[in-house]
Amino acid sequence: MQKMHELLRMGDLAAFVGIVDDGGFAESARRRGVSASTLSRSVTRLEEQLKVALLRRTTRSIEITPEGSAVLAEAREILDRSETLQEIATSGQAPAGPLRVNAPVPYVLHVLAPRLAEFHAKYPEIQLSIDMTDTVVDLIGSHADVAIRLGQLPDSDMLHRPLGRTSWKLVATPEYLDRHGWPETPVDLAQLEQVRFAAPDHINTLHFAGLAEPVTVPPAMTAGNGEAVRRMVLGGLGIARFSDFMIEEDILAGHLVELFPSQLQAEPLAISALYLTRVSGLRRLGVFLDWLEALIE
Structure with a gap:
């Protein structure tokens, strides 16, 4: 392996690494816009030159051999060095x-x-x-x-x-609060509804200064995507807490209002x-x- 880069084509090495990273010939061929048979020939050339089997192939999957794992590590290093050299050679040019x-x-x-x-x-x-x-x-x-x-x-x-x-902000629409009541204290939030994140669950937990236990707010709906939760809150489904970059413009535009900003306890992210x-x-x-x-x- 010591002088593998002197013996083998860079394209064959890149093909082998890509096949492993992509999990198979078909997916790698699709990503690179070449045929699976072209990639197969690259691997065959490597195996013939190195005189080892790199991959065990079945109709549905590939499995890398122990020898293939050793070659993979060397191939990555050679490809990385090659790209670094290209960067050095073009250091006077704009990044590209x-x-x-x-x-x-x-x-x-x-x-x-x-x-x-x-x-x-x-x-x-x-x-x-x-x-x-x-x-x-x-x-x-x-x-x-x-x-x-x-x-x-x-x-x-x-x-x-x-x-x-x-940082975190707990928000709702003014219209939602007009319909369901503006909370005067964090405890009053229990009379509202919360749009919840499917994961991570800790985002749904609301701790406030001066309260030993979190305030539990009945769920209105749950979504597995932060942007979906935001749209639901903007649609008037309930309250939720978000990273400030998600709702900063909504607050400035008056679409959302922040609740108990000085009392909500949540570590910045x-x-x-x-x-x-x-x-x-x-x-x-x-x-x-x-x-x-x-x-x-």
Whole structure:
């Protein structure tokens, strides 16, 4: 393996890595716009040159062999070095190339999307691709170069950059409160209804200063997406608490009112960008992270 990069085609190595990351020939071929037979030939060439079986193939799945796992680690390193060299060679030029971003739906809609035109105007050669999910993803498996996450990060080997913090606000529409009564104290919230998040459940728990126990508000409806919860609250279904970036404009426009801002007790939520060590040297990633950080300032 020591001089594998001198023996093998970079395209074959990239094909092998892609097949493993995509979980099979068909999906990898679809993502790359090539035929599965082309990828199969690449793997066959690697196996013939290395004289080992890299993958066990069935009609429905693939399984990487122990030898394949060893080759995979080396192949990733070689491909990473190659991309780093390309970055160095073009260091005098504007950052360019594809950058795949994964972020929660509300963050994309309320923070990124309104400002992406600015980023594109500044770095027109960077081709951003944005996937939206509200769950933690595997960066390799999801083909993401960087993932934006809210809350405490799990222990991992991934690098991360803090992007700021977002506070919580408990809100409802004025019309809803006109119909059901404006609460004078947090305890009065129990006479209203709450639009709840399916997960994580702690968002639905309402703690207030001076109260030993959280206030329990009867549920009106539950949704598994933060933006759906927001739309339900705007539609007059009940109260809910949100990260401030989600409802800041709604409050300014008078569509929502904040309830008990000085009494609601909820730790601000950290916003972080996670990325893999193997892409940490890419200039296009660096300028994107710098831009993200400036959004929160």
